Amino acid sequence: MTEVFINSGLQLVLLLLVAPLLSGTIKTLKARLQTRRGPGILQSYRDIFKLLRKGMVIPETASWIFSAAPYMVFGTATLVGLMIPMTTTHAPLSLFGGVLAVVYLLALGRFFLALGGLDTGSSFGGLGSSREMTISAIAEPAMMLAIFTVALGANSTNLSEMAKIAVTQSWRFLAPSQMLAFAALFIVLIAETGRLPVDNPATHLELTMIHEAMVLEYSGPYLALIEWGASIKQLVLMTLLVNTFFPFGLSSAWTVQAVGLGLVFYLAKLLLLACLIVLVETSNAKLRLFRVPELLMVAFILGALALISTFLF
Amino acid sequence: MNTLPLGMIFALSVAAYLTGAFASLACWRKPVVARRICCSAALAGAALGGCAAVLGILRGTPVAWSVPSGIPLFAYSFSYDALAGFFNLALAITVAAVSIYSFGYLKAFEGKRNIGFFGFLFHLLLLSLTISFTAANAFLFLIAWEVMALAAYGLVTFYHEDRETRRAGLLYVIMAHIDTGCLLLGFALLINASGSAEFASFHKAAVQLSSAQQTAAFVLFFLGFGIKAGVIPFHIWLPAAHPVAPSNVSALLSGIVIKTGIYGMARIFLDSLGGVPSWAGLLVLIVGVVSAVLGVLYALMEHDLKRLLAYHSIENIGIILMGLGAALIFRVAGHPMLAAVALVAAMFHTLNHAIFKSLLFLGAGSVLHSTGTRNMEEMGGLIRPMPVTAFCFLIGAVAISGLPPLNGFVSEWLTYQTLLAGFGAISGLRRILFPLAGSMLALTGALAAACFVKAFAITFLALPRGAKSRNVQEAPRTMLIGMGWLTLACAALGLGATWFLPVFDAMTEQLLGQRVGAHLVTGHGLVLSAGMRTSGTVSPMVIAVGLLVLVLPAALLVAIGTRRFGRTRGPVWDCGLPGLSAENEYTATAFSKALRMIFSVLYKPRREIQAVFDVSPYFPKEIHFESEIDPTFEKRLYAPLQEFIFRFSSRMRTIQAGSIHAYLAYIFVTLVLLLLFGVRK
Incomplete structure (x- = not known):
């Protein structure tokens, strides 16, 4: 029992610290690729710290739902982070929720954030909420198919079990089904974290934004919680991708050495995936909203092919 | 254990409903008395029915009573087994809430409508539901079924001065009779094979049926029960009839009455027929998937709050059928353990849907009671005058969207696990259907979440969009208590799912010979596990506690921040054009625009x-x-059918010439034919 608490504490610290770093790294890398200097990789920490020290403006029209949403976003993202193996195959809360709980808890956070967007009565909030719920709804089947492909291989939806199986077959990602599932999940990752070509995280241009439109009325500590929560969600989804498909370095033992090595491997894998995201973001223009379903349809078909190829190969 | 207390309590609950029916009818001139009698008798009946259900489930072995009637094939036979007990439990939980709610709700009827007659129909409906869940004789079942349809018709058309209501009622009564007709034929097949109308005798007779007869029996029963449950494409009556009824009745119709279809399928397919062929199970699964996805897609386009909820009933019936279909397939494929898990998923979702859908309908009823409109586009900002209703509706919305840690999540999680296990257990290419069904369940869940963001936000949040939602009042206290009871049930069945699961043991043992309760719980009784094949685990309780533990420090951080740096209220960003008004707000139609395009x-x-x-x-x-939007099913399926029936009837009119000689000739020919038929035999 105490082990669970210690594990959770350690992983919580890791989550809270690495998530802003990852967002910062992606921003910096993107700027460099576009030959800008860009902000430093620590900028996200500064942003969160700054927002926590600001006064808050609550819209006159808002109810308690508006105030509840940031907590739900932050709470669900961090809780989900504790269900995912990061440096070792053993996630602290893995027993209490597998990959289905992960998907549905993230949906719970999104549900409240969308309500928060609509609560103010502003058209932007409604616009953002409507688009966010729409895109997440059509991303969901592709995500589940890809996840099922992996879960069926491990015969479990429990993420620690999946990681344990994955570690024994490190080169399994070369199998067609795994590659297809990875491609499907990568597209879903782009959509779920609001990145180009689905959403532009850098824009505040009225007609193109999705996530930013929804949180337009938030300020101060609430905005800090939402931004922090969003970066943790991004970290969680990226971790899910790198650790399920490329389990290199995941330690099964609980020694300082093994965990340290696991951490180095983990950060390296995250950096590689971040580079891939940056490449995709820089080389693509934003899609029109009604072209996004086609992209997600591609993800769904990739997921279905992945599933079919599990029993062809 | 002695069978007497169970029988006594069950008889008392039936007596309570009977008394309620006739006493409220007798007091129809005194509305206040009629209202009190109607609601208290329903509450008493529910309490007794609930006790009987608990006793019946705890007992495990069926109890049967039979009183001969003197009419061949017909007897007053009842059998109180685990399946009957489970559906009676769902009935009792829902009726308890609805009857408390009705104390306040029916007050608005006083002096305007005949509460005595309402009470009569209401209790007749409850009585027929109780009997159809426990009847052990095909004819008794059919009589209860028919009384149920007629009482529901009376209640649906209670606001009969409205043309829309009368049309909906007509559609309902036609569909209800097509379904009774199918059941009658189906039972005729079974009775013919067994020579008796007792359910117990069907079990042996079903084995002797030829495969063509088995197919016919399956199709007839699936049609009959499917129409009642509102599966697509037989759903068109449901979104028409459920919204126009008084809201407390809508809650019962969507919560329980459509579940009689599910009860019937479980009773006939698993118990009486003792399993159906594999293709039939697949058909049930596919119909489930189609109903779930189309149901939620149509719900998204609604801006009538109660119609929206009615379409969600179709969706949830679809989810239940996914579990039931999987159970039927596993049973034939020789995986009784998996079949039991699938059945638990389906039945748990049945109960959960009964609870959160009645909660949502009661919430919609409160809104309708206070604003006088069902149109969401005229609502908005109701969370301020109606905080309790809003909170209850929110809990219902989270539960129906299948979000953790509430009850909807638990049963959907079990359904996912079942479908995943299906891929490993079933051989051949058709096993690919299971994960595909799972992904469609994911689509359904996500769309349902989108739809309930819309339903809750447009109704309760932001500024009022119409005059009707200004200056409104919170619903009376009894109505709030009714909703609060169901809200509690949503939370309790979600957080305490692991303690509730043993309830299904007796049912799965009776229908499939397996007890799975113990396999589904691990980790000191806190963790839900998926059984054997896949080892997924989840714990709603830990998720809830974890969320709380993680949110508290964040709240502390924010609290410290706001104390030091202040928190002010300000106007919403209005793009520099002063004065944001309700006209600028997103509407229900606007919210669903993106999905309408996609x-x-x-x-x-x-x-x-x-x-x-x-x-x-x-x-x-x-x-x-x-x-x-294009009403596809009405236009492309039902309109041509209706036209065909009309054309056929006008053809038939030529033989109905009105001449007495012609009719005498018909009678004579019929008599000769019958005689020939008799002689041949």
């Missing part, structure tokens, strides 16, 4: 915009906007 193949939306302007079209004085 699924336009299905909806075939039509819209019409007319602008009236003086100088330039860029400065219109007046805009007329009209938008509608």
Whole structure:
């Protein structure tokens, strides 16, 4: 029992610290690729710290739902982070929720954030909420198919079990089904974290934004919680991708050495995936909203092919 | 254990409903008395029915009573087994809430409508539900079934001065009789094979049926029960009839009455027929998937709050059928353990849907009670005058969207696990259907979440969009208590799912010979596990506690921040044009616009915009906007059918010449034919 608490504490610290770093790294890398200097990789920490020290403006029209949403976003993202193996195959809360709980808890956070967007009565909030719920709804089947492909291989939806199986077959990602599932999940990752070509995280241009439109009325500590929560969600989804498909370095033992090595491997894998995201973001223009379903349809078909190829190969 | 207390309590609950029916009818001239009698008798009946259900489930072995009637094939036979007990439990939980709610709700009827007659129909409905869950004789079951349909018809058309209501009632009564007809034929097949109308005798007779007869029996029962449950494509009556009824009745109709279809399928397919062929199970699964996805897609386009909820009933019936279909397939394939898990998933979702859908209908009823409209586009900001209703509706919305840690999540999670296990357990190419069904369940869940963001936000949040939602009052206290009870049930069945699961043991043992309760719980009784094949685990309790533990420090951080740096209220960003008004707000139609465009193949939306302007079209004085989606099933399936029936009837009119000689000739010919038939035999 105490082990669970210690594990959770350690992983919580890791989550809270690495998530802003990852967002910062992606921003910096993107700027460099576009030959800008860009902000430093620590900028996200500064942003969160700054927002926590600001006064808050609550819209006159808002109810308690508006105030509840940031907590739900932050709470669900961090809780989900504790269900995912990061440096070792053993996630602290893995027993209490597998990959289905992960998907549905993230949906719970999104549900409240969308309500928060609509609560103010502003058209932007409604616009953002409507688009966010729409895109997440059509991303969901592709995500589940890809996840099922992996879960069926491990015969479990429990993420620690999946990681344990994955570690024994490190080169399994070369199998067609795994590659297809990875491609499907990568597209879903782009959509779920609001990145180009689905959403532009850098824009505040009225007609193109999705996530930013929804949180337009938030300020101060609430905005800090939402931004922090969003970066943790991004970290969680990226971790899910790198650790399920490329389990290199995941330690099964609980020694300082093994965990340290696991951490180095983990950060390296995250950096590689971040580079891939940056490449995709820089080389693509934003899609029109009604072209996004086609992209997600591609993800769904990739997921279905992945599933079919599990029993062809 | 002695069978006497169970029988006594069950008889008492039936007596309570009977008394309620006739006593409230007798007091129809005194509305206050009639209202009190109607509600208290229903509450008493529910309490007794609940006790009987608990006793019946705890007992495990069936108890049967039979009183001969003197009419061949017909007897007053009842059998109280685990399946009957489970559905009676769902009935009792829902009726308890509805009857408390009705104390306040029916007050508005006083002096305007006949509460005595309402009470009569209401209790008749409850009585027929109780009997149809426990009847052990085909004819008794059919009589209860028919009384149920007629009482429901009376309640659906209670606001009969409205043309829409009368049309909906007519549609309902036609569909209800098609379904009774199918059941009658199905039972005729079984009775013919067994020579008795007792359910117990069907079990042996079903084995002797030829495969063509088995197919016919399956199709007839699936049609009959499917129409009652409102599966697509037999659903068209449901979104018409459920919204026009008084809201406390809508809660019962969507919560329990459509579940009689599920009960019937479980009773006949698993118990009486003792399993159906594999293709039939697949059909049930596929119909489930189609109903779930289409149900939620149609719900998204609704801006009538109660119609929206009615479409969600179709969706949830679909989810239940996914579990039931999987159970039927596993049973034939020789995986009784998996079949039991699938059955638990389906039945748990049945109970959960009964609870959160009645909660949502009662919430919608409160809103309707206070604002006088079902149109969401006229609502908004109701969370301020009606905080308790809003909170209860929110809990219902989270639960029906299948979000953790509430009860909807638990049963959907079990359904996912079942479908995943299906891939490993079933051989051949058709096993690919299981994960595909799982992904469609994911689509359904996500769309349901989108739909309930819309339903809750447009109704309760932001500014009022119409005059009707200004100056409204919170519903009376009894109505709030009724909703609160169901809200508690949503939370309890979600957080305490692991403690509730043993309830299903007796049912799965009776129908499939397996007890799975113990396999589904691990980790000191806190963790839900998926059984054997896949080892997924989840714990709603830990998720809830974890969320709380993680949110508290964040709240502390924010609290410290706001104390030091202040927190002010300010106007919403209005793009520099002063004065954000309700006209600027997103509407229900606007919210679902993106999905309407994406699924336009299905909806075939039509819209019409007319602008009236003086100088330039860029400065219109007046805009007329009209938008509608194509009612595909009504137009492409039912309209041609109706036309065919009308044409056929006008052909038939030629032989109905009105001449007495012709009729005498018909009678004579019929008599001769019958005689020939008799002689041949």
